[in-house]
Amino acid sequence: MSTDQQRSTDGSASDGSATDDGTDLLEVDSVVKHFGGLVANDGVTFDVEEASITGLIGPNGAGKSTLFNCITGVYTPDDGAVRLDGEPIHGLSPTKVAKRGVGRTFQTPKTFRGMTVRENMAFAAREQTGERALGALFRPGTIREEEGDIQATVDETLEFLKLDHLADEYASGLSGGQRKLLELGRVLMMDPQIILLDEPVAGVNPSLTDELLARLEELNDRGRTILFIEHDMDVVMEHCDRVVVMHDGRTLAVGPPEIVQQDERVVEAYLGGGDR
Amino acid sequence: MALLTGWAAFLVSVGTIGCIYGLLTLGLNVHYGYTGLLNFGHVAFFAAGAYASAIVTMPPPSEVTNASYQIWFNLPMPYAFPVSLAAAAVVGGALAFLIGLTSVRLGTHYLAIATFALAGVFSDVLVNEAWLTNGSFGMNSVPKPGRAMLSADVWQLSYLLFAAGSLLAVYLLLERLMNAPFGRLLKGVRESEAAAKTLGKDTNVVKLKSFVIGGMVAGFAGGVYAHYLGSVVTAQFIPAVTFTVYAGMLLGGAASNTGAVVGAFTVVAFRESTRFITTVYNWIQSTLPDALSGVLPTVFSPLPNNPSFIPSMRFVVIGVLFVLVIRYRPEGLFGDPSEIQALGEED
Numbered sequence: 001m002s003t004d005q006q007r008s009t010d011g012s013a014s015d016g017s018a019t020d021d022g023t024d025l026l027e028v029d030s031v032v033k034h035f036g037g038l039v040a041n042d043g044v045t046f047d048v049e050e051a052s053i054t055g056l057i058g059p060n061g062a063g064k065s066t067l068f069n070c071i072t073g074v075y076t077p078d079d080g081a082v083r084l085d086g087e088p089i090h091g092l093s094p095t096k097v098a099k100r101g102v103g104r105t106f107q108t109p110k111t112f113r114g115m116t117v118r119e120n121m122a123f124a125a126r127e128q129t130g131e132r133a134l135g136a137l138f139r140p141g142t143i144r145e146e147e148g149d150i151q152a153t154v155d156e157t158l159e160f161l162k163l164d165h166l167a168d169e170y171a172s173g174l175s176g177g178q179r180k181l182l183e184l185g186r187v188l189m190m191d192p193q194i195i196l197l198d199e200p201v202a203g204v205n206p207s208l209t210d211e212l213l214a215r216l217e218e219l220n221d222r223g224r225t226i227l228f229i230e231h232d233m234d235v236v237m238e239h240c241d242r243v244v245v246m247h248d249g250r251t252l253a254v255g256p257p258e259i260v261q262q263d264e265r266v267v268e269a270y271l272g273g274g275d276r
Numbered sequence: 277m278a279l280l281t282g283w284a285a286f287l288v289s290v291g292t293i294g295c296i297y298g299l300l301t302l303g304l305n306v307h308y309g310y311t312g313l314l315n316f317g318h319v320a321f322f323a324a325g326a327y328a329s330a331i332v333t334m335p336p337p338s339e340v341t342n343a344s345y346q347i348w349f350n351l352p353m354p355y356a357f358p359v360s361l362a363a364a365a366v367v368g369g370a371l372a373f374l375i376g377l378t379s380v381r382l383g384t385h386y387l388a389i390a391t392f393a394l395a396g397v398f399s400d401v402l403v404n405e406a407w408l409t410n411g412s413f414g415m416n417s418v419p420k421p422g423r424a425m426l427s428a429d430v431w432q433l434s435y436l437l438f439a440a441g442s443l444l445a446v447y448l449l450l451e452r453l454m455n456a457p458f459g460r461l462l463k464g465v466r467e468s469e470a471a472a473k474t475l476g477k478d479t480n481v482v483k484l485k486s487f488v489i490g491g492m493v494a495g496f497a498g499g500v501y502a503h504y505l506g507s508v509v510t511a512q513f514i515p516a517v518t519f520t521v522y523a524g525m526l527l528g529g530a531a532s533n534t535g536a537v538v539g540a541f542t543v544v545a546f547r548e549s550t551r552f553i554t555t556v557y558n559w560i561q562s563t564l565p566d567a568l569s570g571v572l573p574t575v576f577s578p579l580p581n582n583p584s585f586i587p588s589m590r591f592v593v594i595g596v597l598f599v600l601v602i603r604y605r606p607e608g609l610f611g612d613p614s615e616i617q618a619l620g621e622e623d
Contacts, residue, residue, distance in 0.1 A: 112467035130457030
């Protein structure tokens with residue numbers, strides 16, 4: 001896939017980061033979030049283009065996870081706006097944000113441990129008649145039909161994620177990496193407009209990491225928009241179309257990886273920090 | 277026709293009470309087993325249902341001694357029976373709705389405290405609002421449907437059949453509900469509310485629905501109970517009922533409807549078994565040779581010689597059963613270990 005990356009590297013909060021074309025799916029506009037005296041997000045601004053893979057990086061404490069929580073409705077931003085497809089979604093409940101089409105995973109996967117992989121997946125399907133008590137009792141025909149479709153999608157998605165051999169295992173029996181895949185699969189069952197992943201490959205063994213990243217690339221090729229938090233610079237540089245660098249609750253730089261990588265402030269704040 | 281005697285009478289009464297506790301346990305299982313809601317006030321829904329049935333069918337206060345209630349409908353039996361049971365379920369569900377509306381957002385342990393406290397409040401209301409509940413005298417003229425047409429024994433047996441049929445019907449209804457996507461929804465909310473929310477499910481509504489369904493089942497159980505005993509008294513609705521139901525559910529296996537029913541019957545049988553302690557004691561004493569006749573009295577002499585001692589052993593028996601289940605079979609008889617061991621555990 002390709003995106004026209006004409007954005008300057010200077011995406012800091014001060015420039016307001018105006019939308020440059022009509023393809024921005026998610027707009028994060030000067031988001032501010034305080035916790036008492038602590039300012040976790042201090043005017044974070046960037047856009048996520050449709051059908052792109054955007055990496056969100058920054059040192060620990062930069063406010064990345066807080067921002068994810070502001071986008072997904074877990075927190076209400078104190079100021080600023082989050083828009084999906086031009087519609088504001090900040091201040092909505094997590095349930096409503098998810099219904100609008102924002103799917104997310106967690107840093108430590110929150111799988112349904114006491115349910116099978118298949119049940120985990122099927123849970124996330126939208127608008128199920130059988131989820132309503134009366135529907136469950138009195139509309140067996142509709143449910144059978146819907147359930148057939150849901151299970152077909154589950155099988156397809158599990159096969160895509162190469163989890164099909166674990167379909168009837170309990171999630172509690174899965175490895176950490178497999179749980180991350182399952183969480184991704186569950187999000188896919190919602191058929192979201194944008195997928196937010198919080199450190200999708202952290203703590204996952206190398207072969208499974210490659211597998212997971214390959215799946216993300218393939219999803220992106222199919223037109224999915226992905227925004228993910230990641231610490232591994234190689235991963236970010238290799239797989240992202242654009243990178244957003246956060247530092248001290250602010251957007252430090254936004255742009256294609258090769259340009260962001262050379263930004264002095266980024267090097268100073270993050271990359272130059274030691275191990276690279 | 278002769279009265280049912282000895283074992284037969286005992287089994288019929290234990291069977292009927294077992295069915296009623298089976299219903300209560302099925303209701304609690306919707307809350308705790310499927311949705312993970314720690315409801316420690318289950319007896320309140322049971323009481324609400326029993327009182328609703330009583331109020332719907334009680335004769336006018338003028339025909340009853342010690343009557344101070346001011347609301348009665350005196351619907352004619354036996355046609356009022358289904359109406360009364362429906363009212364019991366609706367009132368049980370309505371109370372669950374009210375309690376759930378305020379409390380269901382609370383996390384597990386906080387919900388346990390809130391429901392326990394609210395059940396205590398409800399129990400005080402039942403004692404004090406005599407215009408509605410006849411206070412601590414209770415409603416003692418709840419009609420027994422069909423009793424006039426049948427002899428005592430036939431009625432006892434018929435009512436057992438009716439209770440068993442009700443239990444089966446509720447069981448089948450809940451099985452259908454829990455095997456549908458609705459059950460999956462409840463389980464997901466039980467496993468992780470945060471995840472369920474980010475997958476677009478309104479967890480508070482789901483929990484409220486679960487609370488109301490379980491409350492309706494418990495209310496219905498109250499109706500069946502009221503018409504079985506013919507009297508509804510506040511002293512019947514004590515927290516021990518809730519804990520007995522918990523014991524049954526955990527013994528049978530949480531999140532299993534079959535387990536709930538089997539567990540309830542087992543616990544009721546265990547509880548009633550204490551009444552045979554004296555019989556067994558006397559029997560052993562009578563079969564021992566004279567030389568050993570002093571042994572048992574010596575062994576048991578430190579125990580208090582109090583008429584309420586043996587009945588109070590009920591709670592000890594249930595406590596011991598509880599400990600054994602938790603220690604040796606935490607998933608219960610019919611529970612799925614992979615499912616139950618993760619219950620209440622946050623990811």
